[in-house]
Amino acid sequence: MDRAYNFSAGPAALPPPVLERAQTELLDWQGSGMSVMEVSHRGPDFRALAERAEANLRELLDVPENYRVLFLAGGATLQFASIPLNLGPPWSTADYVVTGNWGRKAVSEAARYLNVNVAADTESTGFTTIPDPATWSVRDDACYLHYTPNETVYGVEFHTIPDVSDAPLVADMSSTVMSRPIDVSRFGLIYAGAQKNLGAAGITLLIVRDDLVGRARQETPGVVNYRLMADSGSMWNTPPTYCWYVMALVLDWLREQGGVAAMAEHNERKARKLYAAIDGSDFYANPVDKSCRSWMNVPFTLADPTLDQAFLDEAAAARLLNLKGHRVAGGMRASIYNAMPESGVDALVDFMAEFEARRA
Numbered sequence: 142m143d144r145a146y147n148f149s150a151g152p153a154a155l156p157p158p159v160l161e162r163a164q165t166e167l168l169d170w171q172g173s174g175m176s177v178m179e180v181s182h183r184g185p186d187f188r189a190l191a192e193r194a195e196a197n198l199r200e201l202l203d204v205p206e207n208y209r210v211l212f213l214a215g216g217a218t219l220q221f222a223s224i225p226l227n228l229g230p231p232w233s234t235a236d237y238v239v240t241g242n243w244g245r246k247a248v249s250e251a252a253r254y255l256n257v258n259v260a261a262d263t264e265s266t267g268f269t270t271i272p273d274p275a276t277w278s279v280r281d282d283a284c285y286l287h288y289t290p291n292e293t294v295y296g297v298e299f300h301t302i303p304d305v306s307d308a309p310l311v312a313d314m315s316s317t318v319m320s321r322p323i324d325v326s327r328f329g330l331i332y333a334g335a336q337k338n339l340g341a342a343g344i345t346l347l348i349v350r351d352d353l354v355g356r357a358r359q360e361t362p363g364v365v366n367y368r369l370m371a372d373s374g375s376m377w378n379t380p381p382t383y384c385w386y387v388m389a390l391v392l393d394w395l396r397e398q399g400g401v402a403a404m405a406e407h408n409e410r411k412a413r414k415l416y417a418a419i420d421g422s423d424f425y426a427n428p429v430d431k432s433c434r435s436w437m438n439v440p441f442t443l444a445d446p447t448l449d450q451a452f453l454d455e456a457a458a459a460r461l462l463n464l465k466g467h468r469v470a471g472g473m474r475a476s477i478y479n480a481m482p483e484s485g486v487d488a489l490v491d492f493m494a495e496f497e498a499r500r501a
């Protein structure tokens with residue numbers, strides 16, 4: 142078997158033990174004589190899986206009692222619309238902080254349902270900075286403040302939680318969840334699509350404080366109504382059972398790795414190595430302000446962009462895959478989520494030095 146190092150931003154690499162277990166259990170899940178895809182989501186076996194996933198998740202992130210954990214379909218993008226429908230009455234205002242294109246997309250979806258106040262926007266810096274929260278123009282009447290702790294395309298990450306508003310803090314953690322410990326009690330709502338750090342595309346984790354459940358507008362579709370989903374154990378309709386199962390395996394794996402504190406150490410070490418390689422060379426560059434460089438997504442450019450394709454081709458030949466930057470950002474991007482081993486970063490750093498020596 143020839144597993145490559147997959148630097149894709151998402152869907153992203155999964156831990157091999159998770160894939161191996163899924164493979165072993167595929168035809169006969171827990172002695173059921175069926176795959177997990179073929180069993181009822183309401184049966185005792187699947188319910189036990191759902192309970193195990195939630196218990197592990199609560200333990201890993203130290204989720205307080207007064208928060209509900211939901212497993213929803215539709216990706217993080219569906220939450221861009223679901224959040225205003227659930228938290229914002231018609232004609233209300235919500236604050237949004239835009240530090241990259243995901244925050245921008247969240248604004249454009251929310252603007253269908255309420256009045257969006259863009260409290261800060263870093264596009265003029267090419268999305269390379271995070272302005273001091275004290276300078277954000279938040280509104281006193283905002284029903285929540287939305288931000289993106291890690292912008293996946295530009296590689297910009299908040300290393301502290303902003304504290305500027307009394308409105309509930311809503312965070313799109315799709316590309317950073319489980320990469321480090323977080324204080325859930327600081328948030329009103331956290332959500333994350335699974336395909337970066339939690340499993341396979343098709344399921345979205347949502348952690349929401351009790352008092353924010355039950356406020357949905359009358360026209361909110363049931364599948365994204367937090368009250369209906371919380372009261373039904375996220376089984377108001379048929380959930381994406383296989384994706385839920387894969388997430389449960391990833392959560393088991395995370396526990397075996399020592400949890401999110403161990404992940405933070407591992408991720409910081411990988412990021413430090415890669416940024417050191419970029420900064421230590423005149424051939425590679427990363428434009429992001431050092432105070433907000435992402436641990437998860439590391440964009441970089443080559444001094445001579447006509448070499449981009451050669452870099453990608455030769456990297457691929459060395460089994461270092463999916464290093465092409467997002468089409469809006471250009472250049473390269475190495476996504477180094479939890480499942481990327483340190484050996485993958487070492488192999489990339491070695492390849493970069495060798496490519497530079499040969500081609501610069």
Ligand SMILES: *Cc1c(COP(=O)(O)O)cnc(C)c1O
Pocket residue numbers: 151215216217218219243289291292293313314315316334335337
């Ligand atoms: C990938 C990503 C999304 C989009 O997720 P979908 O599952 O495609 O809806 C949203 N926000 C962030 C920060 C992401 O990284």
